[in-house]
Amino acid sequence: MQAEKALFIVFAVIAVASALNILLQRNPLYSALSLIGTLLALSALYVMLRGQFIAALQIVVYAGAIMVLFVFVIMLLNQPKDQPQIEKQKGLRYLAIPLAGLMIAEMFYVLRPIHLSTLPADQSVGTTWSIGTALFTDYLLPFEVTSVLILMAVVGAMVLARREGD
Amino acid sequence: MTNLLLEWLIKTIIILLILLTAVAYVTLMERKVMAWIQLRVGPNRVGLGKFRLWGLMQPLADALKMIFKEDIVPIQANYWLYIAAPALSLIPALMTFIVIPYGSTITLFNRTIELHVTRMNVGLLYVLALTSVGVYGIVLAGWSSNNKYSLMGGLRSSAQMISYELALGLSIVCVLLYAGTLDLVDIVNAQNGFHGLAWNVFRYPLLIPVFIIFYIASLAETNRTPFDLPEADSELVAGYHTEYSSMKFVMFQMAEYLNLITASSISTTLFFGGWNGPFVGRAPYLGPVYFMIKVLGLIFLAMWIRYTVPRFRYDQLMRFGWKFLLPAAIVNIIISSTVLLFRP
Amino acid sequence: MVPLSWYLGLSALLFTIGAVGVFIKRNAITIFLCIELMLNAVNLSFVSLSGFFGDVGGQLFVFIVMTVAAAEAAVGLAIIISIFRNRESLNVDEVDSLKL
Secondary structure (H helix, E strand, C coil): CHHHHHHHHHHHHHHHHHHHHHHHCCCHHHHHHHHHHHHHHHHHHHHHCCCHHHHHHHHHHHHHHHHHHHHHHHHHHCCCCCCCCCCCCHHHHHHHHHHHHHHHHHHHHHHCCCCCCCCCCCCCCCCHHHHHHHHHCCCHHHHHHHHHHHHHHHHHHHHHHCCCCC | CHHHHHHHHHHHHHHHHHHHHHHHHHHHHHHHHHHHHCCCCCCCCCCECCECHHHCCHHHHHHHHHHCCCCCCCCCCCHHHHHHHHHHHHHHHHHHHHCCCCCCEEEECCEEEECCCCCCCCHHHHHHHHHHHCHHHHHHHHHHCCCHHHHHHHHHHHHHHHHHHHHHHHHHHHHHHHHCCCCHHHHHHCCCHHHHCCCHHHHCCCHHHHHHHHHHHHHHHCCCCCCCHHHCHHHHCCHHHCCCCHHHHHHHHHHHHHHHHHHHHHHHHHHCCCCCCCCCCCCCCHHHHHHHHHHHHHHHHHHHHHCCCCCCCHHHHHHHHHHHHHHHHHHHHHHHHHHHHHCC | CCCHHHHHHHHHHHHHHHHHHHHHCCEHHHHHHHHHHHHHHHHHHHHHHHHHHCCCHHHHHHHHHHHHHHHHHHHHHHHHHHHHHHHCCCEHHHCCCCCC
């Protein structure tokens, strides 16, 4: 269907343009806002891939919590704008562009033989029900380990961000 | 296909028109309720010519006044973000209303029309996602104004919204345990039994404390008193919208009242049976009426609280959210799931 | 229908942009944002493979990547805050006291 391809192109262009904008901006706040644009576009693509639950989660967790934390920290630090940009290894960053070209070429070479173009008829894969069932049966151990990881992150963040003598 | 698109378009336009009018009249309602609580009369002059109409034309006069005010952008402000911020807070607030069911089905022009714009199997998560995106408008308004009061307001609001979102989400989990679905249409349809009175709060009395937690958390999410620290006027001038004037200021106000309407609609849907009520099965036209009455009741409750309870201090707000509301929500989940486990 | 290779190609493109960002940016927060971009690019390929092969495992992996990203953001931003407190700078080239 052509409409679907058009939608894909619209969201892909938004995603790539905002991703490039992350690199082009000097102010970290603008970079963070561009990343939010990419996240929202990706969430739309997830809906097209029938991952409704993951799409909603992407906005709630990524755009709504993680990126708010980033924006919050950027505002809190509010670093002075005219900071001298000290660079010790100036040559290295110009090497990044050809290396990126090489990487892209490699990845597209790997992708060349893939010719799958129809989603399966079974519509139930991305629903909350299927994800919940799999998460609490087959993938119970990773889920529980994740909770331990989050606890560690909470304690670690507290210890690191605490001022001396508090 | 084209018919379906047309139907969506018409429904969306009707809902937008109703909402924008409703927002205007909720401001009038707020002023009238405030006046009533403080033993005053409230706005009662603006009418049509000789007829005063109890001040019913006041929102129109207010809108005209605001439109003709001077639109100021501070020189030191970050121009594009300053302009984008009001839209970023208004658009998510308007987007939530497409998943809320306003009634069952009615027949119009030989067509069966369902009284909701769309349904998705992650409807409730969609609403939560939009509320969590709505914080950017406030934060960016605070930052781009380049004003210390605005920045403080923006920082406070982001911290407050992140903190109370947890309690809000966990209290919704309790409802989901009973409902077994995230689709708002299914949640409301499940509350249809017993002459339309099988509302969740009546069927499962354990949900009453959950509703109280949800309501407190949603007051905090919508920045209403006693949680209006982002715009605490005695400390922060007007918080994040100190520098805004004219229509941009109106957009923030509209977003705030729309969030109040959203919170009340979601409470109605989750706890008070949505559009269900007596005789709604025989006369489906009653559905939207019941829905509106319930939402107005909850909005009235929020206003009542606003003019009764003083504002929290910032540390009290954080302590209340993290040390009382969040544990209380978790305890409720444990109780609800235990009850469900042993239910025959 | 959109072919699978388009999704994977987009994912590869986003991942490369993120990787370039990590190399050419000197601001600690921007580098962090680029790492998040790379995680998201990988998530896109997980979700597309999961969708096309009808297997829920890929989406569960995305779920776990998101929780890891949240944990990472919390700890990473705490580190950045404490670096900023000690050095008044977010330039990663200046944080070199562990170097000989």
